[in-house]
Amino acid sequence: MQRITTILTVLILFALQIKAQILQPVKWSYAAKKTSATEAVVFIKATIDAGWHVYSQFVKDGGPVKTTIDFNPSSTFALAGKTTEPQPVTRMEKAFGMEVSFFENTVIFQQKIKLKAKQVMVTGKLEYMTCNDQKCLPPDNIEFSIPVK
Template identity: 60%
Template sequence: MKRILLAVIALALSFGAKAQIESHVKWSYAAKRISPTEAVVFLKATIDDKWHIYGLDVKDGGPIKTSFTFAPSKEYSLVGKPIQPTPIKKYESTFKMDVTYFEKSVVFQQKIKLKSANAATVKGQLEYMTCNDQKCLPPEDVDFTIPLGK
């Protein structure tokens, strides 16, 4: 009986801990065909007020930069690297370096070369770190799936 009670308490605490995880970024995805065998995928971050995420080009020794890993596929290949709009650049004393970041929202893009004109699905994972003026949250990994219609 004692074990059951302890298990119930542990389960209740784990649900409570899960509810306390902070998240200040929502991700959404879209794709657009630009020719029968080319497309662009869009990965949009909508960021809560007073928070920011870092750009693709943050140097080592600083915060975790936003990055994208695309799953290998027989349906498509990547054309170049992901691109970003012009970020805010600022010296952050916490990291003792200039960093690039985005507030409110940002849309990253990746060009895709399709192996055929058929429908395809782009899958992968992104990593990002969220900070405000007082703290940084641990980096998050988010899986994504972006369908490309015909």
């Protein structure tokens, strides 16, 4: 009887642990590619679980938290233009009472840079918010570090 009680206790604790895990429907990855001796492109990719979406960089005020990518200043590179993104899905979202642009499945943000050194490490942080049709998770901030080789 004591053995059954112990096994049940372990199973209940295991089930509670699984349920208590933090929901992370977006995975971020990073890369950079030199396009010449003095230029490169930095890629910031979000892989988004089915049913979830991440918002565009160009969401109007009053809506969800837009994706924001901030690059730390560096003497080894300079930003060339603004961070670009592919064409998002745009639709009316009742929760925000406005049309909102977002990405599903995957999105790759790109930033061109001018290289000022042979060894370059692009660092910064991004803020994003993810929602599905039932709920939104609080905005998240992630730091990144991307070597340019």
